[in-house]
Amino acid sequence: MQSLLSRSLLAAAGLAFALGAQAQDKFTYMTNWYAQAEHGGFYQAVATGIYKKYGLDVTVKMGGPQVNILQLMAAGQADCIMGSSDLQMMIARSGGLPVVTVAAIFQKDPQVLISHEDVDGFEQMKDKTILIAPSAQRGYWLWLKQKYGFTDAQTRPYTFNIQPFVADKNAVQQGYLSSEPFAIQKAGVKAKAHLFADKGWTSYATTVSCMESTTKDRSKVVAAFVKGTMEGWKSYLADPAPGNALIKKDNPNMTDEQLAYSVAKLKEMGIVTGLDAPKLGIGMMNEQRIATNYKFLVDNKLIEADKVKVSEAYDFSFVKDLKVMP
Template sequence: MAARALVLASAAVSTAASAAPFVYLTNWYAQAEHGGFYQAQAQGLYKQAGLEVAIRMGGPQINIMQQMLAGKADCIMGYDVETMKVWEQGIEAVTVAAVFQKDPAVLVAHPDVKRMEDLKSRTLLIGAASRVSFWPWLKARYGFTDEQTRPYAYNIQPFLADKNIAQQGYLASEPYSIEKATGKAPKVFVLADHGWPPYATTVVCSRKTLQQRPKEVAAFVKASMLGWKSYLQGDPTPAHTLIKKDNPNMTDDLLAYGIGKLKSEGVVLGGDAATQGIGTLTDARMKATFDLLVRHKLIDPAKVDVRKTYTTEFVKNLKVLP
């Protein structure tokens, strides 16, 4: 009996050791906006769920959607606009959870600007990717024009040099850098607070992963949302230690600023997450985003069935409440 037990135990260990790791690829270098995933890793929540998770960083030269299609990631950190649009090319990417209940995309202006409408008289720095996402919506909503724009090169120096310039940014990035450089907080307009509907920092998986590893996806989503709860409502130090290990350029000041904005703006714990749980996504929100893309001719409804671009299966009964 002892020998048989030893054989069985050895087989179990061998099976666990040979199980493929579950790879989650982020959209950028490690930062506070990724904190819940790192917290789940640091606190052993993935291991408790029976997973061997590898969190890998994205970056400016990494096309994370292509990486997933090539089988180098099971799921990626996605964004509704892109996830819906890739279906036009026959890429079956599916959103299974939405960490950010509001997109942290912002317009940053000098402190003298009081309202979004005031930006009609300013030069706006807008990036190429933004021109096929929120820019058409902004133009229609506020009367902005292409003629008032210049390309945004992910550098705040033009903004610092010209008080007539406003620019796109990310809630916990450009505003922080500008405040550090000038000693004054800029005026920040969070697009989501003005009606921009997409979720952000989502968990997006390939159709293949959902077919072949549904239990692992469910376990990953649950452990990740528990990680986000711990990160934002507990001690974030474990996550920050791993973030700085992956991204040595990350500073304690920026991490503190980032987590502070996630909390104060209700990015993760606000909206539907407050009552339905962290990571929740709804049919109504996904339809609102899709309808907006159709309205601004950013997506072809003849090629994309919005109902195939996401599933609520993994979050509808999760209820990881703040």
């Protein structure tokens, strides 16, 4: 017969085990804009308990136009952030921030130029006024100039307002495939969206990027977050309702109509599930493609080769064997 002491010790051990099993690692991920369908998989993994299944208590924090998410991550206010592109993260690393990209959800960058309906392609935009944000000057605008012969003289600042485009038949503006074209359509203007990714732009988008110290000191937690995120995206594209409910809670201005449009575009154009994803899984990164992106940045003097090494700016181990298939 067990002594009272031994039974007490066993009960205490059982309680400790139960508490340990229920403990959740806290993890904060910060997005690069207000909550929207383009962030759906992250919200879905929270809403459906996928992160919890992997032992995580995840908080998704919204970014926005005045929010410097790189700065906030460096200050310890986020564990990982959503890079608009992997190029952006390499530029940040070149600037001295030890950021590492561990996954890329968008296999195609949804960045587009939007024209009025009489323009059939980039080749017909040489005489147009092109509205782009200043940040584009250190990214895709260099690629467009080299590929299509555009000039800086034809650009005007884009202020995330579609009205200048709507009012000017000769204008072209930047946008996200799943966002601005919808707003322009709602304004009653017929327009065409021209996707960079279909013309050779190789940048990844919607990354999971973290401080180097986080990938090393919390590697198991980062791995759980990456796995949960990819399952979240698979779930969201199958049935976005749970994630959309959380998106609207964070961003009350988001409408069901906009969410439905965006999800349809993400699926139609294979933004998450296209290119290498059907063979290697959601969130994967191709080393050859990243080498192309790296060369683009070095050739255009956006980074210095001696300040950034691909082997340090990316960690492929978190997605290499995941194979969360679309």
